[in-house]
Amino acid sequence: MRWMTLLLLLSFKLHAQQPALIPQPQTLQWQQGAFPLTKAVNIYFDTTFAGTAGYLQQWLQGKGINAVLLAGVADNGTGISLKKNKNITNSEGYTLRVTPAIIVITAATDHGMFNGSSTLRQLLLGDGFAACEITDNPAFPWRGYMVDVGRNYQSMPLLKQQIDKMADYKLNVFQFHFTEDIAWRWQVPGFPALTADSNIIRNKGKYYTSADIHELIRYCADRHILFVPEIDMPGHSAAFKRAMGFDMQSDSGMHYLRQIVTLFIKEFNLPFLHIGGDEVKITNKTFLPEMIRMINEQGVQTIGWDPGGNIPASTIHQLWMRDAPATANTRYLDSRHLYLNHMDPLESVTTIFQRRIGDRLKADQNVLGGIICLWHDRKVATEKDLLTMNPVYPAMLAFAERSWHGGGTDGWKANLDVHDPAMMKEFNDFEKRLLTHQQLYFKGLPFAYQPQQTKWKLTGTDKRGKVILTLPAQGGTVVLQHFWHPLVKGLLPEGADTLQWTATASFYADQDTLLPVWIGFNNLSRSYFSDSPEAGMWDNKGSNVTVNGLPMAPPQWQHAGHKGKGEFPLTDEGYEYRSPAMVPFHKGANEVVMYLPRPVAKSADWQNPVKWMYTFVPLQQPAFALSDYFTDHMVLQRDKPMQIFGTGLPGTALRVRFGNRSVVAKVQADGSWMAVLPAFAADTVAKVLSVTDGKRVISCYDVLVGDVWVCAGQSNMEFTLAEEAHVKEAAPNKQLRLMQRQKNTSTYNVPYQVSDTIFLHPANYYSGSWKVADIAAARPFSAVGFYFGEMLQHTLHVPVGLINVAVGGSPCEAWIREAAGKESSVKAVFSGNWLSNPALEPWCIQRGHENLDTLLAMKVPLPANATGYRHPFQPGFLYDAAIAPLTAMQVKGIIWYQGESNALSEPRVQQHGQLFPLMVADWRAQWHSPELPFYFCQLSGISTEKGYKSAYWPLFRAQQLRLSDSIPFSGMAVTSDVGHPTDVHPTDKQTVGRRLARVALARTYGYGILYKGPVPEKAILQGDTAYLSFNKGEQITTADHQPLRGFTLKNGNKLTGMISGNVIKLPVPAGTSVIYYGWSPFTDANLVNEDELPASTMEIVLQK
Incomplete structure (x- = not known):
């Protein structure tokens, strides 16, 4: 679309080959x-x-x-x-x-x-x-960010992620608010009741030990960030009262609080302690002065909220409401209108960027700087919602720019001031840099921002429809009148709030198309318990939007009309955390009109503030992007032409460089591009892969050349190294690289939320980046994959890259291309609505209903195709999500561990015998590699004694053995000897991964090693004895040096045999024509060769 192209050229038009710096140096x-x-x-x-x-x-x-x-x-x-x-x-x-x-x-x-x-x-x-x-040098010495972990616990990794971003952008104060009415989250020695589950309302069992806080302090100090803890007193202390049985302001409360605070000071030896002091009725006038004096006497400077209690001038005042710094002998920190939980994501950037911190151009003796704050009062469903529902990272960058560089304009403005050309020029330059950083440094992180270059005409009419006033505006979000008016200036001048308003803009498209658009009218604050919109409405004011005269239907709200409650998480109320609206645009100019009815009056309920605002932003893609399979630390496949690919705006010319070679590519009409570089030999020396359009450069660093293997299947391939029995033996390996394709929504037995629907589009299902295989990166990775790659790398001495796309519970048919399935002998699997298809596994259908039915009952639109609603277990879904994108890459081969979901009935086992070879053949066809190695794990063993439906596993394992022989360029690792009688996920994955590596070393790399267990070359019945002859070059024995076990008749009766050289002799009853080995769901069969590779479950037909 041409209008998108024009906006993007504006957004990304940097000086040729000049980096974008935030904050901009002085x-x-x-x-x-x-x-x-x-x-x-x-x-x-x-x-x-x-x-x-x-x-x-x-x-x-x-x-x-x-x-x-x-x-x-x-x-x-x-x-x-x-x-x-x-x-x-x-x-x-x-x-x-x-x-x-x-x-x-x-x-x-x-x-x-x-x-x-x-x-x-x-x-x-x-x-x-x-x-x-x-x-x-900075304009302000205090440039901070505050998190409230009292209300909503945050894990250490999430806290460290935010601290890392603070350091990247020169923020230097981390305020840690860890005590609240909801919970007290420091485990105080000698006061266990404070963190007892009975006294925690949310996130029970979630708190920070002293070791955790020491770790955070060190982590901050290493990045030159001051750690400022906050023990809120005497307000926000209901958790203290529940635990101790008395109020903080009581004599007993002060007695024990002195002990607790002294313990904290002595334990952590920090220069500052924030004591809160706000939003509470002071019943003990001596409380705050005495506590502050006690803290100061121990050499600790205090900080308190203002307005608040009776806090002396010697305490630093952190402003949070309207009052400006005034008292000459008082030091201030500015957090006024810097609460991110109240801000729309687009508004957060414009309002903070224009801000004058502390009403100063730079610091002075009174104003030290400012702190942006994340107060998310409402419970969140998951901790990641704290960053998804609040504009933490866009706002952080805007604040970093302003607090470092200084300046800004008078007052608090919600919108861009189009009448201030100097500020507009400054903002446009910053936005270019912000968008560049969004793409380069926040890939995979929540960063809800789009270019705000749209120009609007707002028209105000009286009751008779007469035009009284027109106003210009620019932005993606426009605030007509802020709910804190007149403290925060909206677009409307005084007196104009009596008019009815519309906003109009024109968007040009060069073809008829359907575009994703952010649309909203009331960005709910996350610290108010605001009500959800009523069904069939965009908001509760009656706002609406038309495109070319056609009304755009509001979302199907997950909780329409729900009265806001603190313990009821938001789900889809904000445009930034729900699926965008899909809006039809036609070729040429498209008129968008926002209808913005005047609020009747200010809300009487402070939890439901009237927000008179709107957002309309078509989501724009950058001029070009690399596929997310290309990141720092990746491995590119050796000895094959390198296929580098991505997306972009049609017609964009790109130069792709790797090492000393480069090629030119062009974005095609469908928005895709591919560059093919010549083949490189294996190389342990890191190189840079870069793509440029002459204006921007996207680079992947520390790229090696070696062998790339794809790990796929279900939960036993997904099973992590952290859970594996030998994890303590795992060692870091810089030449082993891991890409964990993280699932963005689960397949557990939970109803999906509206926010999950975007991830049911296959292109959005996975995310993730390459990592060097240190222990931290390896622990959440596939254990089978890790040990496979580790053994290959140690043996071959070349870099090895592993891409894990496994999905727990997934059936084989989910991994098969739908078109291939429909043309096969098992086309019934790919026909009709999969959620009612009798050819599929009932358990998988049930899980589909468990995940989707709540959304269907609410009539939430779900992605669908010819076989029904999209879901990870739907036939073809995982092929589309995981394999189709990978077929554009060069890889060495595939390793596979799957079968449980196809082995629960005899018909499904027989069906798998057709599905599996179809999948292997089609993957090879799509990769254009008929000899692509495909190595797989046999199902392990589990008994039926606890109700697991493993009765048909022996039949399945025998089928897998036959398939390993019949499918060319394949091989199998036997795992039945490392199973578990009651656990479908046995923990010894080291043995499994190394056995798979042996298969690859022998079959792909030509090493002369055994790679499979004993299989009889002949099975002859002579009289009442079966003679099984094995390869003369292979020594057969038993794994435990005990008598031979595992041979049975069809009825399960055991056969007693004896090994003599390379022959096994088995007396059998008269009339026996078939014998079985390892033919039980969980088997103790013990036949192995000299390399301790076990024999497979097998059905052996005796010849006379």
Whole structure:
């Protein structure tokens, strides 16, 4: 669409090959050239900067550069040099000079040096650091971010993710609000009741130990972030009262609170403690002064909320309402109108960017800086909703820019001020940088932002329809009148709120099309318990929208008309966390009209504030993007032409470079592009893969060349290394790379939420990136895959990459291309509505209903195709989601562990005998590789004693043995000897992964090793004895050196045999024509060869 192209060119039109820096340095001069990444092999540093030098070394390692640290050594005019500069008076200031020959950062402190290194990291563009000269220091010394973990617990990984982003953007204060009415979340020694489940309303059992808090403090300190804990007193302390039995302001409350606070101070030795002090009736006038004095006497500075209780001037006042910094002898932090939980995501960027922190251009003796706050009062369904439903990252970047750079405009503005050309120019420049950072540094993270270049005409009419006033506006979200009016300025001038308003904009399309659009009229605050809209309405004011005169239907609200409650999570009320509306546009100009009825009056219920606003934003794709299979740390397949691919705007010309080779590609009419680079040999030296359109560069760093294997199947392939029996033996391996394709919605027995529907489109089902196989990355990865890859890498001495797409519970047919299935002998599997198809496994159909029926009852639109609603267990879904995108990549082969969902009845077992070879053949056809290796695991063993339906597993395992012989270029690892009698997920995956690796080493790489267990070459009946002859070169024995076990008749009667050389002798009853081995759901059969590879379950026909 042409209008999309025009907007994107505006959004991403950077100076040629110049990086986008956030926050923008105070002074910046671009120079010619770049310092090559490959030359960053030496880091010379003054010993003052050891911390930053180590941090920079670690970062470079992530880019594939093994830099050497040289302490106290003068640079020789090359490399990276970190130098002391006593002339810099600001402790966070730095200078940075990049030339094609050297990088020099100077600072007075390690904090300043760390800030300089953060800027340096953003200067990396492709394979070099852009040349420039920078002098920089912050406008405000306190630039913070606060999280409320009292109301909604956050895990340590999620907290660290946010701290990492703070460090990237030079925020330096992390405020940790961990006590609330809902819960007290520090485990206090000697006070177990505070964190007892009975006293926690939400997230029971979730709190932080002292070790956790020490870890957070260290994690912050390593990134030069001040950790500021908050023990809220005496307000927000209902959890304390439940646990202790008395109020904080009572004599007993003060007595024990003194003990608790003293324990905290002595345990953590921090310079600041926030004591809250707000939103409470002060019944004990001595409480706050006494507590503050006690804290100060222990050498700790206090911070408190303002307005609040009787807090002295010596305590830093954190402003949260309308009052401006006023008292000359008081220090302030500004959090007024900086609560992210009240902000629309697009509004958050415009209002914070225009903000003047503390009503100052820069810090002074009174105003230290500001802190943005995340108060999500309502319960969340999952912790990730805290970042999805609140504009944490877009707002964080806007705040980082403003609080570092200073400036801003008077007052608090909800919209872009189109009458201020200087500010508009400044914002447009920032938005370009913001959008670049969104794509480069927030892939896979919640970042709800789109370009706000749409120009609107708002028309106000009186009751008779006469036009009284017209106003211009620009943005994706426009606020007519803020619910905190007049403190926050909306678009309407005084007196204009008596009119009826419409907003009109025109969008140009170069063809008829259907586009995803964010539409909203009342972005619910997450800290108010606001009501959900009524059914059939966009909001409770009667707002509406038309496109070319056609009304756009509002969403099918999951909880229409629901009265807001604190313990009732939001689900789809905000446009940023529900599926976008699909809006038809026709070729040419399209008129969009937003109907914005005047609120009758201010709401009498403070939990339901009147928000007079609207959002209309067609979601735009960047000019080009790499497929998300291409990320840092990946492995590209050796010895085959490299196929690099992605999406973009049709006609965009791209140059793709890897190492010293490059090719040109063009985005096709369907929005796809592919570049084919020549084949490379295996290489353990990291390279950069980059794509550019001449304006932007997208790069993947630390890319190796080796062998890539795809791991697929169901839960036993998905089973993680963290759960595996030998996990403590696992070792990091830099030449082993892992891509865990994370499922964005589960297949557990839970009803899907409206927010899950977007992930039922196959293209959205997975996410994930490549990681180096250190222990942290390996633990959540497939254990079978890890041990398979580890053994290959140790044997071959080339890089190995593994892509895991396994989905627990998935049936084989979900992995088969629908068109292939419909043309096969098992076409019944791919016919009709899968949720009522008798050819499918009832258990899978039941799970589909369990996941989907709630949404269907609510008439929520769901993605569907010819066989019904999309779902991970639907025939063809996982092929579309996982395999189809991968067929564009070059890979070495496939490993597969699946079958449980196809082995629960005899008809399903027989059906699998046709499905499996069909799948293998079609995957090879789609990869255009008829000899593509396909190695799989046999089902293990589990008994039926606890009700598991494994009666047909022996039949299935025998079928798998036959398939391993009949399907060319395949092989099987037997696993029945490492099963578990009552657990479908046996924990010994090391044995399984290594057996699969043996198959690959023998069959694909030509190693002369045994790769399968004993299989009789002849089975002859002579008289009443069966003679089974095995390969003469293969020694057969028993695994436990006990008598031979596992041979039976069809009725299950055991046969007693004896091994003699390479022959097994088995006396059998007269008339026996078939014998069985390992023919029970859980088997203790013990026949192995000299390499301890077990024999498979098998049906043996005796010849006379």
